[in-house]
Amino acid sequence: MRAVGIDMHGGTDVLRVRRVPEPVVGAGEVLVRTVASSLNPVDAKTREWEIGTLPANLGWDLSGVVLDSEDERFRPGDRVIAMSAQIATGRGTWADVVSLPGDLLAAAPGRVGPEEAATLPLAGLTALQALESADVGAGDRVLVVGAVGGVGGLAVQLARHLGARVDGLVSRTSHVDAARELGAELVVDDPAELADGVYQVVLHTAGPHVTHALAEGGRYVSIADAPLPDVPGASKSYVEQSGKQLGELARLVDDGVLRLRVAADLPVERVGEAHELFEAGGLTGKVVLTFSPPTTGRGE
Ligand SMILES: NC(=O)c1ccc[n+]([C@@H]2O[C@H](COP(=O)([O-])OP(=O)(O)OC[C@H]3O[C@@H](n4cnc5c(N)ncnc54)[C@H](OP(=O)(O)O)[C@@H]3O)[C@@H](O)[C@H]2O)c1
Structure with missing residues (x-):
């Protein structure tokens, strides 16, 4: 499967879309096929600044579909969202398939598509x-x-x-x-x-x-x-992972309280361009990365 990673810190040229082994679902975890993620300032800072350990897989936001679950609250086919504290845990979400603890996940809002949902977690x-x-x-x-x-x-x-x-x-x-x-x-x-x-x-x-x-x-x-x-x-205030609070936020989207804003969506292959667009600023919505549906296997 593909994952976006860095082997060194620097400009957008250090971003690599590379082939890595698909994760295995662990106890209490949920395996998710990524449909979309969004860019946050921390992604650009992790790329550019001397933070986090290398090599690193990037990405905090996740919007996708459950493939396999060791958590009884989630079943294959469920649409979910999650925030993964990538710097702390090393679990980046910019990959075709991601495995995360079930406590980090929530049902995705039903009112919006997966790209909009990807702007919500972090x-x-x-x-x-x-x-x-x-x-x-x-x-x-x-x-x-x-x-x-x-x-x-x-x-x-x-x-x-x-x-x-x-x-x-x-x-x-x-x-x-x-x-x-x-x-x-x-x-x-x-x-x-x-x-x-x-x-x-x-x-x-x-x-x-x-x-x-x-x-x-x-x-x-x-x-x-x-x-x-x-x-x-x-x-x-420093953000903390919480599937429970994400669930509350998703319900507010479904209730029409929260409007989610996408300024641009780009396929993961154009992640460098996505970073440049994001870092240029002046946007009134988020930059979304999309992952094409698998053609073979689960995340390929
Ligand atoms: N502590 C935490 O846990 C935590 C969590 C999330 C984010 N953060 C940090 O919080 C910051 C904001 O994150 P974000 O995701 O909201 O970033 P963002 O989407 O880039 O939003 C920042 C907004 O602030 C505007 N802005 C810039 N300078 C301004 C000024 N002088 N006066 C008024 N508005 C100004 C920007 O406008 P322009 O685009 O026009 O410049 C932009 O609309 C980042 O530094 C991020 O790393 C911290």
Whole structure:
């Protein structure tokens, strides 16, 4: 079967689509034929930065169909999604067939196709867990910085669903409408336009820290790499694997609460191009990698 891997860190030229043995389903695991995955910043950073061990198979998001299962909750033919913490476990999802612990999987949302479903796992879990760590609730005024990004776009919709009033900061004027369509009320592309001290929660996903807008006693949560600002109680949120929470997110997609956005989908053979497109930025949806259906065997 094919898998996307790297033997060294660097530009998109270090990405290799290579033949590797198909994984064997272990105790408690589920063997999944990959239909689609999506790109996340961590994939580009793992490729480019000195993080993770080499050689590595890349990919965190998985949207596919169960081939074999050692977990009674999943059966062959089930459509599933999962997030695999590739850096920590070495289990990359950019492969024709992936075996993962059943606890990481959830039924895929039925309302959308596998490509859209592939945009949900990492970004959705990050948004949900960051909002939970900020204890967002009804009536809170929430500012999402990076409001049309992979995480930010889902955070806007989730915070609205929790009853918050949500505003957004975006990188460019052309993204203002996209953020409004996701449910943000006031959307600006210049932090200076944000009032002082009005937000109970600031969720920071990108760009400079926006501390002047945080209300006294407010919660400042960042998922970005930059060091935290000097604000009382500021914290970072790091995504954790959870099939249970993915199931909750999939149900929100089926209930029409969460809209998933695909900016482009490319076959896995064009993974270098997908990275370039993603890293150029300026997108209002995610870049999806697709895996062609097997012609022989299970993952070939
Ligand atoms: N802590 C964790 O567990 C965790 C989990 C997931 C992601 N992350 C990190 O969180 C960050 C965001 O991830 P993502 O998947 O949402 O990335 P993304 O899809 O690239 O979204 C980032 C968004 O922020 C926008 N942006 C950039 N600079 C901005 C600025 N100065 N003001 C307002 N918006 C700005 C980008 O716009 P342009 O495209 O126009 O630049 C883009 O819309 C990444 O650094 C990622 O590595 C951390």
